[in-house]
Amino acid sequence: MIKLYSKGCEHVLRIISKIPQDEYSRIFLAKNLCRKSKVPEYSARKGLQLLVQKKILKAVTGPGGGYRFTTHPEKTPLYDIVNAIDGKDSLKRCIMGLPDCGSKNPCPLHDTWKDLKGKLLGQFENKTLFDLMSKTASKK
Numbered sequence: 001m002i003k004l005y006s007k008g009c010e011h012v013l014r015i016i017s018k019i020p021q022d023e024y025s026r027i028f029l030a031k032n033l034c035r036k037s038k039v040p041e042y043s044a045r046k047g048l049q050l051l052v053q054k055k056i057l058k059a060v061t062g063p064g065g066g067y068r069f070t071t072h073p074e075k076t077p078l079y080d081i082v083n084a085i086d087g088k089d090s091l092k093r094c095i096m097g098l099p100d101c102g103s104k105n106p107c108p109l110h111d112t113w114k115d116l117k118g119k120l121l122g123q124f125e126n127k128t129l130f131d132l133m134s135k136t137a138s139k140k
Helices: 007-016 030-037 041-053 078-086 110-126 129-138
Strands: 057-060 066-069
Touching: 007 030, 007 041, 007 078, 007 129, 030 041, 041 057, 041 066, 041 078, 078 110, 078 129
Parallel strands: none
Antiparallel strands: 057 066
């Protein structure tokens, strides 16, 4: 099976998908979203902290605290989440895990992965957190 991003990134995408679209401006608790999405709280909190560092989320401290989006989720591409959690080079790795793979020394799947990766990156740049939230809401 091909892993496109880390388990931590998967966890963050899953918990964000549980935020109702019409509540994006409210403060949300990691604990509640973790329970709804069946994601380990420790892993989720690590990912959410990375989103705070990248200013995608703001941590609200004190009573009634939690996390909230810094901008409308419609303005945040999924690509920004993957970059925040896994780094900019996460999708640039060889699909076979070969460290020397590249245009001068391609692996057997290099050209295929290059084409697929381009399409995937395009989707991740065009789909937003709001799209993710609406897809999840429409399944209920």
